[in-house]
Amino acid sequence: MGWPLERLRRVRFVRRFSRTERTLHWVNAAGFLLLLASGLILYLPRLSVLVGRRPLIKDVHLWGGIGWIGALAIVVLLGDRRGILRTARELEVLEPSRFNVGQKVNALLNAAFALLFLVSGLLLWFGERDTRFRFTSTVLLHDILMYAALTLLVGHLYLAVIHPATRHSLRGMTRGTVREDWAKRHYPRWAPPPAD
Amino acid sequence: MNRSTPPAEYELMDDPSPKRYGRGLFLTTLFGGLTSIAWGRPVWSRLSGSLAGIESLVPLVPHGWRIYSVADTMPTFDPATWRLAIDGLVQQKLALSYHELRALPQSHQITDFHCVTGWTVKNVHWKGVRLSEIFDRARPFPEAHALQFVSAEQPYLDYLTLQQSQLKDVMLAYEMDGKPLTREHGAPLRLVIPEMYGYKGVKWLNRINLVPQAGDGYWEYLGYDRDAWVGRSNGYGA
Numbered sequence: 001m002g003w004p005l006e007r008l009r010r011v012r013f014v015r016r017f018s019r020t021e022r023t024l025h026w027v028n029a030a031g032f033l034l035l036l037a038s039g040l041i042l043y044l045p046r047l048s049v050l051v052g053r054r055p056l057i058k059d060v061h062l063w064g065g066i067g068w069i070g071a072l073a074i075v076v077l078l079g080d081r082r083g084i085l086r087t088a089r090e091l092e093v094l095e096p097s098r099f100n101v102g103q104k105v106n107a108l109l110n111a112a113f114a115l116l117f118l119v120s121g122l123l124l125w126f127g128e129r130d131t132r133f134r135f136t137s138t139v140l141l142h143d144i145l146m147y148a149a150l151t152l153l154v155g156h157l158y159l160a161v162i163h164p165a166t167r168h169s170l171r172g173m174t175r176g177t178v179r180e181d182w183a184k185r186h187y188p189r190w191a192p193p194p195a196d
Numbered sequence: 197m198n199r200s201t202p203p204a205e206y207e208l209m210d211d212p213s214p215k216r217y218g219r220g221l222f223l224t225t226l227f228g229g230l231t232s233i234a235w236g237r238p239v240w241s242r243l244s245g246s247l248a249g250i251e252s253l254v255p256l257v258p259h260g261w262r263i264y265s266v267a268d269t270m271p272t273f274d275p276a277t278w279r280l281a282i283d284g285l286v287q288q289k290l291a292l293s294y295h296e297l298r299a300l301p302q303s304h305q306i307t308d309f310h311c312v313t314g315w316t317v318k319n320v321h322w323k324g325v326r327l328s329e330i331f332d333r334a335r336p337f338p339e340a341h342a343l344q345f346v347s348a349e350q351p352y353l354d355y356l357t358l359q360q361s362q363l364k365d366v367m368l369a370y371e372m373d374g375k376p377l378t379r380e381h382g383a384p385l386r387l388v389i390p391e392m393y394g395y396k397g398v399k400w401l402n403r404i405n406l407v408p409q410a411g412d413g414y415w416e417y418l419g420y421d422r423d424a425w426v427g428r429s430n431g432y433g434a
Contacts, residue, residue: 043262045261045262045263045380048263048265048380049263049270049379049380052265052268052269052270053268053269054264054265054266054267054268055266055267055268056268091218091222092216092218092219092222093215093216093217093218094215094217094218094221104218105218105221108218108221108222108225109221109222109225111222112221112222112225112226112229113225113229115226116225116226116229116230119229119230120229120233123233124313127313128418129418129419130419131419131430131431131432132431134312134313134314134430134431134432135233135234135314136237136314136432137232137233137234137235137236137237137240137314138233138313138314139313139314139315140232140236140237140240140314140315141229141232141233141236145229
C-alpha cells in the first residue's frame with residue numbers, strides 16, 4: 001500500500017533556474033503583458049471605443065514601458081549578475097546545452113525585441129512633441145514587433161503550459177527545480193546541479 | 197597524455213572559438229530593426245499590396261486606420277439633439293440638425309488619408325457636403341478670414357484659413373466607405389482635408405466658428421505645424 005509514496009520519495013529534483021533568472025523572467029512577463037494589453041487598447045479601434053480613457057491608457061503604456069525596462073535593469077543590478085552573464089554567454093552559442101536551440105532563439109529574439117520596443121517607443125513618444133524624433137517608419141516597426149513578439153509568446157505559452165511533454169518546464173520557472181529524469185530526457189547535454 | 201587525440205566529448209568545450217550564431221541572431225535582429233526606421237515604410241508599402249488580401253481576413257486588425265482621441269470618452273451621437281452650429285462672423289447664424297445637414301447638396305470623393313505619425317489609408321470614399329454650401333447659407337462677413345472647427349470631444353479644435361478651406365476636396369464628411377461615420381471616426385461629422393495631415397480634420401465636429409484669423413489647434417498647441425501640408429510639414433520633406 002505504501003509503494004506510491006516510496007516511489008515519490010525517489011523522484012529527484014535538480015536546480016534549473018536561479019532566483020535572479022526567475023525574477024527576471026516574471027518581471028519581464030508582467031511588464032510585457034501590461035504593455036501588450038494597454039498597447040492593444042490603443043491600437044485596435046474596437047477596443048479603443050470599448051475602453052475609452054485614451055489619455056489614461058496612453059500614460060499606463062508609456063510609463064509602464066519605462067517601468068518595465070527599469071525593473072529589468074534593477075533585477076540584474078541587485079541579482080546574481082555573474083549568473084546572468086553566464087546565461088547570456090550560453091545563449092550566444094546556438095547549440096543545445098541547458099537550453100535547447102528553440103529556447104535560445106526565443107530568448108535572443110525577445111531580448112532584441114525589448115530593446116527595439118524601447119527605442120521605437122521612445123521615438124514615438126518624443127516624436128509627438130519634437131519633429132527631430134519623428135520618422136514615418138517608427139510606428140510600423142513598433143507594430144511589427146508586437147505581431148512578432150505575440151507569435152513567440154503564443155508558442156512559448158503552448159510549450160510551457162499546454163504541451164504534455166514540455167509543460168513540466170513551468171516548474172523550473174516557478175519553483176526553480178525540475179525532475180532529474182525529465183531534465184535528462186529533454187536536456188541530454190546539460191549536467192544539472194542537484195537541488196539543495 | 198597524448199594531446200593530439202583529445203577525447204571526443206571535450207572537443208566542444210575546448211573549442212577556442214565556438215560559433216556564436218546566437219550573438220549573430222541577436223545583433224542582426226537589432227540592426228535590422230533599428231535601420232528599418234530608415235527603410236521600413238517604402239518596403240512595406242511595396243509589400244502591402246500583395247498582403248492586402250491576407251489583411252482583410254483578420255477582422256480585428258485595423259485596416260490602416262488608427263483611432264486617436266484626446267478625451268476620456270468619445271462623444272456619442274444622438275440624431276434627435278445633435279446640431280452643427282455655424283456662428284461667429286456670419287450674417288446668418290445656423291444650427292443645422294442632422295436631417296437638415298443630410299438634405300444639403302451632397303458630394304463624393306475618393307482621397308487618401310495621411311496621418312502625421314506615418315500611416316496612410318489609400319482611397320477612402322467620403323460623402324458629405326462642401327463648405328461652400330455652408331457659406332452660401334451663413335454668408336460670412338468680409339472680416340472672417342479663418343474658420344475654427346470645434347469638436348464635441350473637448351478640448352479638441354483646429355483652424356483653417358479661409359483660403360485653405362477652399363482647397364480641393366475639403367469636405368464635411370458624414371459617410372466613409374459607403375457607411376455613416378462610426379463613433380471612432382467622428383460620428384456624425386468630421387472635417388476632411390486630403391492635402392493636410394489628419395490632425396487638422398476635426399472629428400465629432402459640431403461647431404464652425406468664423407473668426408478674424410487662424411489660431412493654434414489642439415496639436416499645434418503641443419508643437420505641430422499649423423499648416424499641416426502632407427509631406428511638407430512637421431519635419432517631413434523640405
